[in-house]
Amino acid sequence: MGKVVVVTSGKGGVGKTTSTAALGAVLAQSGKKVVLIDFDVGLRNLDLVMGAERRVVFDLVNVTQGQAKLSQALIRDKRVESLFLLPASQTRDKDALTEEGVASVINTLREKFDYVLCDSPAGIERGAQLAMRFADEAVIVTNPEVSSVRDSDRIIGLLDSKTLKAEQGETVTKHVLVTRYDAGRAARGEMLSIADVLEILSVPLLGIIPENQGVLRASNVGSPVTLDEPTNAAARAYADAARRLQGDDVPMVTPVEKKGLLNRLLGRRVA
Amino acid sequence: MKLLDFFKRGGSAPVARERLQVLLAYERNNRNQPDLVAVLREEIIAVIAKHVQINQDDVKITMDRGATTSTLEIDIHIPNAGIKASAAI
Numbered sequence: 001m002g003k004v005v006v007v008t009s010g011k012g013g014v015g016k017t018t019s020t021a022a023l024g025a026v027l028a029q030s031g032k033k034v035v036l037i038d039f040d041v042g043l044r045n046l047d048l049v050m051g052a053e054r055r056v057v058f059d060l061v062n063v064t065q066g067q068a069k070l071s072q073a074l075i076r077d078k079r080v081e082s083l084f085l086l087p088a089s090q091t092r093d094k095d096a097l098t099e100e101g102v103a104s105v106i107n108t109l110r111e112k113f114d115y116v117l118c119d120s121p122a123g124i125e126r127g128a129q130l131a132m133r134f135a136d137e138a139v140i141v142t143n144p145e146v147s148s149v150r151d152s153d154r155i156i157g158l159l160d161s162k163t164l165k166a167e168q169g170e171t172v173t174k175h176v177l178v179t180r181y182d183a184g185r186a187a188r189g190e191m192l193s194i195a196d197v198l199e200i201l202s203v204p205l206l207g208i209i210p211e212n213q214g215v216l217r218a219s220n221v222g223s224p225v226t227l228d229e230p231t232n233a234a235a236r237a238y239a240d241a242a243r244r245l246q247g248d249d250v251p252m253v254t255p256v257e258k259k260g261l262l263n264r265l266l267g268r269r270v271a
Numbered sequence: 272m273k274l275l276d277f278f279k280r281g282g283s284a285p286v287a288r289e290r291l292q293v294l295l296a297y298e299r300n301n302r303n304q305p306d307l308v309a310v311l312r313e314e315i316i317a318v319i320a321k322h323v324q325i326n327q328d329d330v331k332i333t334m335d336r337g338a339t340t341s342t343l344e345i346d347i348h349i350p351n352a353g354i355k356a357s358a359a360i
């Protein structure tokens with residue numbers, strides 16, 4: 001039985017889709033069978049980040065409404081054999097997804113895959129709640145910034161009350177993934193520290209992904225950053241996070257600022 | 272900005288942290304309850320409207336939430352002409 005993991009945040013633009021693609025790709029590379037489901041109905045994007053936008057024929061809504069078979073809608077990644085994508089629909093009807101439909105798709109997928117990663121839409125409404133509904137675990141993507149942390153806190157509240165697990169008296173295992181971390185700004189006290197975020201949310205840390213140009217480059221060419229530039233700092237941080245998600249004990253490295261020559265000559269930058 | 276503030280301005284992160292802690296302590300307690308300020312506002316207006324004709328716009332309610340206590344400030348502008356006869360009781 002595979003694990004169902006929701007990648008969620010409340011706030012938009014924090015890095016959910018980027019993280020779903022990056023984590024999914026390394027998990028698959030390490031030999032796991034992985035399927036990524038885009039739950040962002042109406043705002044499908046995971047297909048673009050994965051470079052599969054031209055191969056979408058059917059989507060999640062088609063499958064739940066019986067217009068296509070699950071096997072017809074799954075897109076196999078061209079780089080990693082055990083990686084699949086189930087795209088979101090571009091319909092504007094937000095109610096196109098039903099709970100029963102999602103339940104049946106997820107139950108089928110968890111039989112066949114080791115990991116079912118659900119890329120949540122932003123917000124705390126129906127779409128986000130459906131994405132987390134059947135999750136065993138949650139990756140809460142948070143930027144070290146007040147509005148993102150507040151929204152993560154609300155999402156934690158929903159994970160503890162609106163999921164099937166919660167209703168059955170169990171708990172969804174929660175992990176915080178801090179993304180877009182800027183070591184320089186954190187060192188200057190301009191950005192919440194990792195310790196601040198963890199203390200406020202009191203959820204264990206899955207990883208710290210630095211702000212990195214490579215992420216944008218990777219999305220430009222339609223590749224998860226972990227496949228496109230596996231050696232860059234964000235990709236390595238995602239690889240470590242993926243190992244922790246599988247239960248490995250990987251030491252946490254807080255990114256440090258790489259000072260340019262000019263900065264070094266000038267010493268510490270003035271506020 | 273005061274000169275002292277300038278030197279103290281090592282970073283705004285500690286302020287962010289404190290604001291979040293106060294806010295989230297409140298939000299976690301009130302997640303499943305209706306907004307207290309909204310409820311008070313409606314009920315207070317209803318009580319006053321029994322005696323005085325007022326516009327919704329003439330009632331200003333502000334809230335300042337602190338870590339341990341909060342203040343609710345209610346500012347009502349009653350037009351002199353609006354006082355109903357019954358209010359004389």
Ligand SMILES: Nc1ncnc2c1ncn2[C@@H]1O[C@H](COP(=O)(O)OP(=O)(O)O)[C@@H](O)[C@H]1O
Nearest residue numbers: 012013014015016017018180210211212215216
């Ligand atoms: N670590 C990072 N460094 C730089 N840019 C990032 C990073 N993570 C995400 N981004 C950028 O932030 C934007 C939003 O990311 P996305 O994954 O689409 O967020 P979400 O799915 O939460 O809305 C994208 O343009 C993405 O390239």
Ligand SMILES: [Mg+2]
Nearest residue numbers: 016017040045
């Ligand atoms: Mg997204």
